[in-house]
Amino acid sequence: MNMNKAYFAGGCFWCMVKPFDEYEGIDKVTSGYMGGTTENPSYEEVKEGKTGHLEVVEIQYDVALFSYNRLLEIYFAIIDPTDAYGQYQDRGTQYQTAIFYTNDDQKRLAEEYIDELNQKLPEGKSVVTKLLPYKPFYEAEDYHQDFYKKNPERYQEEQEIRNQLKK
Incomplete structure (x- = not known):
C-alpha cells in the first residue's frame, strides 16, 4: 500500500468524517485540530x-x-466554499474551511480545483x-473520533440542520 494523508477543515469535524469514511481506499479518518499556535x-x-x-x-x-482529486471532489461537495465565517450552523474562525497541503502536488491540485470551481460560481461569489501549508496536527479527544458511529442520533440532528441551511 502507498499511503498518503490529506487534511481538510470544513466546519465541525463531526460532519466531516462520514463522507470520507465510506470509500474503499480510505484507510482512516481522524478528527483533530490544525493551524493554531497552542500545542496540544x-x-x-x-x-x-x-x-x-x-x-x-x-x-x-x-x-x-x-x-x-477525488478527495477534493468529496470535500467541496460537503462544504460551502464561499462562506468565510464558518459552515452552516457552526460559526467562528475555528469552523472556517481550509485545505492544508502536505506537498507541492497537493497544493497544485487544490489550486487547479479551486480555479475551476471559481469559474463555475455565480457572479460576485468566489x-x-x-490553501495553507501543513502544520502540526493534533488528534481530538477520543469521544470526537467516529462521532457519527458513537452518537448516531446527535449526528443525524446536526446533519439535518446543516442540510436545511444548505438550501
Whole structure:
C-alpha cells in the first residue's frame, strides 16, 4: 500500500468524517485540530476560537485506490466554499474551511480545483477556502473520533440542520 494523508477543515469535524469514511481506499479518518499556535489544544480551547486552530479531519488514503482529486471532489461537495465565517450552523474562525497541503502536488491540485470551481460560481461569489501549508496536527479527544458511529442520533440532528441551511 502507498499511503498518503490529506487534511481538510470544513466546519465541525463531526460532519466531516462520514463522507470520507465510506470509500474503499480510505484507510482512516481522524478528527483533530490544525493551524493554531497552542500545542496540544483541547476541544474546549479550540471551541472558544482563541487558539487559532481549525477543526480538521486527517484522511489516510491509499493513492493506488484513491486520488487526491477525488478527495477534493468529496470535500467541496460537503462544504460551502464561499462562506468565510464558518459552515452552516457552526460559526467562528475555528469552523472556517481550509485545505492544508502536505506537498507541492497537493497544493497544485487544490489550486487547479479551486480555479475551476471559481469559474463555475455565480457572479460576485468566489471560493474563500484557504490553501495553507501543513502544520502540526493534533488528534481530538477520543469521544470526537467516529462521532457519527458513537452518537448516531446527535449526528443525524446536526446533519439535518446543516442540510436545511444548505438550501
